[in-house]
Amino acid sequence: MLKESADIxxxxxxxxxxxxxxxxxxxxxxxxxARERGGRVLAAVFGSGIGSLGAExxxxxxDRVVLVDDSRLALYRNDAYALALEGLIRKYSPGIVxxxxxxxxxxxxxxxxxxxxxxxxxxxxxxxxxxxGEFVQVIPAFGGRVLGDVFCPRARPQMASIRPGVFKxxxxxxxxxxxxxxxxxxxxxxxxxxxxxxxxxxxxxxxxPLEEAGVVVAGGWGVGSAEVWRVLExxxxxxxxxxxxxxxxxxEGWINDERALIGASGKTVRPKLYIGFGISGSIHHVVGMKDxxxxxxxxxxxxxxxxxxxxxxxxxxAKEFIPLLLEKVRERKAGLPKx
Amino acid sequence: MNIAVCIKPVPDPRFYGNISVDPRTGLLVRKGAxxxxxxxxxxxxxxxxxxxxxxGGRVVxxxxxxxxxxxxxxxxxxxxxxxxxxxxxPAFAGADTLATARVLAAGLNKIGRFDLxxxxxxxxxxxxxxxxxQLGEMIGFPHLNHVQAFYLKGxxxxxxxxxxxxxxxxxxxxPAVLGVTRDINTPRxxxxxxxxxxxxxxxxxxxxxxxxxxxxxxxxTGSPTQPGDLRVSELKRKVEILRxxxxxxxxxxxxxxxxxGVLD
Numbered sequence: 001m002l003k004e005s006a007d008i009x010x011x012x013x014x015x016x017x018x019x020x021x022x023x024x025x026x027x028x029x030x031x032x033x034a035r036e037r038g039g040r041v042l043a044a045v046f047g048s049g050i051g052s053l054g055a056e057x058x059x060x061x062x063d064r065v066v067l068v069d070d071s072r073l074a075l076y077r078n079d080a081y082a083l084a085l086e087g088l089i090r091k092y093s094p095g096i097v098x099x100x101x102x103x104x105x106x107x108x109x110x111x112x113x114x115x116x117x118x119x120x121x122x123x124x125x126x127x128x129x130x131x132x133g134e135f136v137q138v139i140p141a142f143g144g145r146v147l148g149d150v151f152c153p154r155a156r157p158q159m160a161s162i163r164p165g166v167f168k169x170x171x172x173x174x175x176x177x178x179x180x181x182x183x184x185x186x187x188x189x190x191x192x193x194x195x196x197x198x199x200x201x202x203x204x205x206x207x208x209p210l211e212e213a214g215v216v217v218a219g220g221w222g223v224g225s226a227e228v229w230r231v232l233e234x235x236x237x238x239x240x241x242x243x244x245x246x247x248x249x250x251x252e253g254w255i256n257d258e259r260a261l262i263g264a265s266g267k268t269v270r271p272k273l274y275i276g277f278g279i280s281g282s283i284h285h286v287v288g289m290k291d292x293x294x295x296x297x298x299x300x301x302x303x304x305x306x307x308x309x310x311x312x313x314x315x316x317x318a319k320e321f322i323p324l325l326l327e328k329v330r331e332r333k334a335g336l337p338k339x
Numbered sequence: 340m341n342i343a344v345c346i347k348p349v350p351d352p353r354f355y356g357n358i359s360v361d362p363r364t365g366l367l368v369r370k371g372a373x374x375x376x377x378x379x380x381x382x383x384x385x386x387x388x389x390x391x392x393x394x395g396g397r398v399v400x401x402x403x404x405x406x407x408x409x410x411x412x413x414x415x416x417x418x419x420x421x422x423x424x425x426x427x428x429p430a431f432a433g434a435d436t437l438a439t440a441r442v443l444a445a446g447l448n449k450i451g452r453f454d455l456x457x458x459x460x461x462x463x464x465x466x467x468x469x470x471x472x473q474l475g476e477m478i479g480f481p482h483l484n485h486v487q488a489f490y491l492k493g494x495x496x497x498x499x500x501x502x503x504x505x506x507x508x509x510x511x512x513x514p515a516v517l518g519v520t521r522d523i524n525t526p527r528x529x530x531x532x533x534x535x536x537x538x539x540x541x542x543x544x545x546x547x548x549x550x551x552x553x554x555x556x557x558x559x560t561g562s563p564t565q566p567g568d569l570r571v572s573e574l575k576r577k578v579e580i581l582r583x584x585x586x587x588x589x590x591x592x593x594x595x596x597x598x599x600g601v602l603d
Binding site for chain 2: 107114150272
């Protein structure tokens, strides 16, 4: 069994030398947990040419940033990253390790947990210590319908993954002090991976990235056709909103990008304003938008479950209401006096 | 080429909104949810069948599940897989992803040598997305999860791994384990002839002793994570309902959008 300290390690994510937002969310949560039980916040970063990333993580709450800068880590690859991370865990003995539940982060977490024979709780929505001092990891199951506590009583470190957007980004304090340590990646002699990372390809859906948008316009099965879906996209454009969708809208092919999917197997959003059209409110979708500020939903069925998580419900047919609303929004914009 | 597909029967995801937790026993109540093949596992079967059609070979299904889960495997055989193995034992119950991967790896190792092992990227019920990677580690093959596309050229796999804002391209030598997403293909329908053919295909059930595993490393005992309390996540807001003529409601909406600061 591995040694255990009170330290908590957040595994930061970077792509091409830029830290992803989730890295700060993980550091923020680690900071909260460390405040409760003592111990330091460690942040681990892997990559190539990442020497300058330490200060930013310190400003968000890390006490010690451990950078592993190696050309073999230039692009994320689960085998090399897991080897490097395993080395850090053995050396720094964190009691808890937090990962991003991105497609790369959750893979790295699962791989590292298997190599160390330890437990991993996936997509945690809450992490805390109970009155007995046990680390309680709250995970969603059945598309978010059920929440369950998970414990890792014996194996160490205790590992948890958290989806981007689930925990809040902490405030930045450029005056915070902390140290940055550079570590070598330890690869076994003759290490040659059967897996080669070739390149990173970005395919943002047109418009704003969903996770960063202040306003989200989402559509479901009730939108009814590709034609109305185009109108919904126009409406989103007029409102400066990002477009999201449910699984049925994807299955119907009205939108062809799974990256627009909100929910249990898609993205978690928390915009100030969420407007849903023709969405029934299945738990798979709701779990990804329930923390939005103000929620408006448009559905023909007054008994649709979606109204239980709405602040404002409009009983109308999305197919007809979307074009009508677009017209009214355009009228309003055209009617405004020019500045 | 020899391909294994690991599948999991799950309660039909369309019924998850009705799942509740019995306040007395603290156990799940899954009213009327029939078991189906986990959605992305169906895509894994489809991917395997397409490879077989192109390159020849055999497709073997494996599942760690309770004894009544044979139906899901039968359905996979009806889609066109050649043989199925159900790994089932009371000692496997309550397994977390690590203990599950251990049993699947032991089963696959006993069945034979595979060039490629496919599975869905995540299950609809637990949804951890851990098993593809952990199975890869247990069986000692390179692995990738969230694979949205791949093809085979010689013994080299060309792979796209989905990311939050695009994808990453990888190359990987066989043998390998891949977890596939639901957008990789459209699973085929089952034909009546397929169902009939499935009845004659070999179907094997193996338990703990067949796999040569100790009970200490399987099921709940062999799991580093242990479950605690369950509860239904209550999501409720106080809703104000707008009804009436669409024209009128649309104008009210514009007012709401203005007060939310989205429109001037």
